Amino acid sequence: MQLKTLQEADLKGKKVIARFDFNVPLTKTEPRKITDTSRIDLALPTIRMILEKGASKLVLISHLGRPDGQPNPKYSLEPVAAYLAEKLSTDVILSESPVDNGVKNLLQLPETKVVLLENIRFHPGEEKNDMELAEKLATYGDVYVNDAFGAAHRKHSSTYAINAFFKNRSYAGLLMKKEIDSLGTLIEKPTKPFIAIIGGAKVSDKIKTIEKMLVLVDTLLIGGAMAYPFLKAKGFEVGKSLCSDEDVNLAKQLLSQDKGGKIQLPKDHVISSSLEGKPEKCLGLNIAPDFMGLDIGEETIKSFADHIKTAKTVFWNGPMGLFESKNFAHGTMMIAKAIASNKQCFSVVGGGDSVAAAHQSGLAEEFSHVSTGGGASLEFIERGELPGVQALKVGV
Ligand code: 3PG
Ligand code: MG
Secondary structure, eight states: OOOOBGGGOOOTTOEEEEEOOOOOOBOSSSSOOBSOOHHHHTTHHHHHHHHHTTOSEEEEEOOOSOOTTSOOGGGOSHHHHHHHHHHHTSOEEEOSSSSSHHHHHHHHSTTOOEEEOSOGGGSTTTTTTOHHHHHHHHTTOSEEEEOOGGGTTSOOTTTTGGGGGOTTOEEEOHHHHHHHHHHHHHHHOOOSSEEEEEOSSOHHHHHHHHHHHHHHOSEEEEOGGGHHHHHHHTTOOBTTSSOOHHHHHHHHHHHHHOTTOOEEOOSOEEEESSTTSOOEEEOSSOBOTTOEEEEEOHHHHHHHHHHHHTOSEEEEESOSSOTTSGGGOHHHHHHHHHHHHOTTSEEEEOSHHHHHHHHHTTOGGGSSEEOSOSHHHHHHHHHSOOHHHHHHHHOO
């Protein structure tokens, strides 16, 4: 089944209800300010297109954080409403609760154009994929648009059940389409050589992604804390580095699956006695008992960069070290630079931390695609499908 996209929708005079992923990071103290607006910025073209196509009303749905089915001012979408109003130069009315009579009344006022429903996870039905909630939401729109790629791995009321009420009247937004096309290229027709760089903390979190990558790629570069269980599995000393027994066992399993010898591990490290300690070079592979690995070393950077240079397709997920600390950010920044310098490759960055690292490097614009999905981008790669996308295509 083909995904119907916003471009083909006739919205003239129609009420549109649209799901976005405005789950953006906020400051911890009042007044709460958005610290990274990317997810909203990347949704603006979809919102603008809906309005330009002549929709009479636009009702926006999103979640923010995990308020667990009850109202909680900490997770209010208020800062998002204010930011949207500024960017769209139009009033964006935030409803008091995600579904109530107030919303209906609001929509009856001729001057109301854009309404943002308060955090949909304030309603207990959202995460339960509740049909009744979906039915209520459906009364707010003639047409449903889903642009929330970042939440498409969730089978929730506003991403999944709601599709039951919009047969042949549901469309993918522009961001959703771009995400699916870009990540789809990786799993369906990657131009070879295809090189993946996987980092981050836990093998157990990413085992399915790594297994899938072993099938798709020519070379799999593993760095960051992810590398230590692999090195330990091969018999090297990892000192105090992050490394659980469970992860070592999983790493052993993955190494035995790697018949083609695609996995490449670090050759040296930057180590320290603690997370706050001063960085020291560790030229060999074994790390002394009182030290922990916190970044990849120069030899590793060079070897990974040499691989990346040859790639026609690159997928990067997870940092190469503790990049939040400037003492241990060098490896991650150099990998970002290596990918950005390869102008002949199709490059995709996915997953929360590596996206933050891509932004920190100042090179995010140089990548072919920086995904707004964390869990969603990895699940899409693993399975080639997500509940939210599936429901848009074929209904529920
Ligand atoms: C995300 O940030 O990963 C998405 O917005 C989904 O949020 P969730 O992990 O709380 O479901
Ligand atoms: Mg998540």
